[in-house]
Amino acid sequence: MDYKIRLQASIDCIRHCVRQGQALRGHDESECSKNRGNFIELLKFHARGRKDVERVVLRNAPKNLQMTSPDIQKDIVHAIATEVTKQIICEIGDDVFSILVDEARDTSIKEQMAIVLRYVNEEGYVMERFLGIAPVADTKALTLKMEIESMLVTNGLSLSKIRGQGYDGASNMSGEINGLKTLILAENSSAYYVHCFAHQLQLTLVAVARHHGDIGGFFKAVSDLINLVGGSCKRMDKIRECQAAKVVEALYHGELETGRGLNHEVGLKRPCDTRWGSHFDTLLNLTRIYSSVIDCLDIIKWEGNSDAKADASCLLRSVQNFDFVFIMKMMIEVLAITSDLSSTLQRKDQDIVNAMHLVRGSKFRLQEMRDKGWDSLLDSVVSFCNKESLPIVNMDDVYFPLGRPRRNSQQITNLHHYKVELFYTAVDMQLQELNSRFDEINTDLLCCVACLNPDDLFVDLTRTSW
DSSP states (O other): OHHHHHHHHHHHHHHHHHHTTOOOOOSOOSTTOSOOOHHHHHHHHHHTTOHHHHTTSGGGSOTTOOSOSHHHHHHHHHHHHHHHHHHHHHHHTTSOEEEEEEEEEOTTSOEEEEEEEEEEOTTSOEEEEEEEEEEOSOOOHHHHHHHHHHHHHHTTOOGGGEEEEEOOSOHHHHOTTTSHHHHHHHHOTTOEEOOOHHHHHHHHHHHHHHHOHHHHHHHHHHHHHIIIIITOHHHHHHHHHHHHHHHHHHHHTTSSOOOTTTTOOOOOOOOBTTBTHHHHHHHHHHHHSHHHHHHHHHHHHHHSOHHHHHHHHHHHHHHSSHHHHHHHHHHHHHHHHHHHHHHHHTOTTOOHHHHHHHHHHHHHHHHHHHHHOHHHHHHHHHHHHHHTTOOOOOTTSBOOOTTSOGGGSOOOBHHIIIIIIIIIHHHHHHHHHHHHHSOHHHHHHHHHHHTTOGGGTOOOGGGOOO
């Protein structure tokens, strides 16, 4: 009886830690340690006030049967994982399913592959369940395919039951010749490959930044700015002080309104390269605290160390000009459209049809921005430059690119450069990428498949306009 109580207490505490995603072990689990790790500390808390548990665990348990050793912890976790996996496999039964696979390198520089199963349960709900992580010798498509098949067979699943594949856009995963999706399709022609919509949207923005030199240079300058200013607590404190003083002054002159949530503290967060929606927030914040950032760069230029002084001087030249402001404002408008779409596509309750409508809506908004948005964009840039006392470019003058000899420059006007080479080109590239990754054939196919959903009473395709 004592053994059962002791074992149940250990299982309950480990289940709680695992469910909350907490590490079990502590840096020092000795009895004299002030913090023996999540598992043992939780076990101590669990026993407190419960006499039946307290009298049989930890110090009150036999030294060779305390049920707290690392091996016991691993055995219990493994047993829990096995039971959960059995339940998932039982729920799938003999039905079809899809696989979601991603590979990554952990902190110990080991390649690992995670597999998630997607299936429809008996109640008609789409379920996504984590199956496991497998170490891989390399990330070649054939290696990944063998590991996937091995894990499926181990759990009583068959490759022939796969009806969908979901990976990222890397060539080893989605390549048309030797990619993982192609290898699986060769054995199972019904295992259709669908790229993650939200990830595809991120790739469209990456493509624009990579293929347009000026926009790529702009994001490089923003990254350098955040690394220099946002990488130091003292420098961020200086920006907050400058911004707070400007807010107080603006409130005094009636230029800002007060209220809950207004004029709250704004900082510069480092955007994530794989989540380009984060760039939208970064650029918005940069426009709000632009003058404070310039003040901070000025201080670094005069008071920082030699490397920081050089970086600050270079950044001041990069960000205090019409080009930087123009691209910043333009990308904010582009990202405002795609950021909303990206957030919506990542919602769990999103359905295919609505996602397709949102993609088409984003294309329409981008096209409308191209056709009618130039004047409002230019007005916004000019207004910002006037506010920050920056020089304004005359659109009728000849354009001379920075850093290039004038004798080699093509004779074009500023209007042509900013409107055609920057504005039109950036929006066209964005539209081209969206049309390429969300083509009409796949869009119509997915919408037709959605008509088979019994939750919608099998929508009549002939009466539905997509």
